[in-house]
Amino acid sequence: MASVEGSVHTYIHGLRRVLAAAGGDVLVRTGAGYRLVLDPAAVDVTAAEAGMRRARELAAAGSAAAAGECLALWQGCRCRGCPARWSAQLQLRLPCC
Secondary structure: OOOHHHHHHHHHHHHHHHHHHOOOOOEEEEOOEEEEOOOHHHOHHHHHHHHHHHHHHHHHOOOOHHHHHHHOOOOOOOOOOOOHHHHHHHHHHOOOO
16 A cells, blocks of 8 residues: 555656646755745736735726736635635635635
């Protein structure tokens, strides 16, 4: 029977291969495990926050269309399926439905 550690290494190897094919070595090994290294603009919540900051600036200048465009990127409840603790933190950053 395969060990849990061996199974984790097998899955991590496959995940790293898929991620590398999609654009680089973003899953790096650290002393304690693995770390996902991404450009903040590639993370949906970070991109949405940046979009909302820009929308607020444009709204202050008289244009509200940017906020609608930013919010249209989300489909359904942004917190659906998220663990409760993480969901609560996300709701503070981007109000949920």
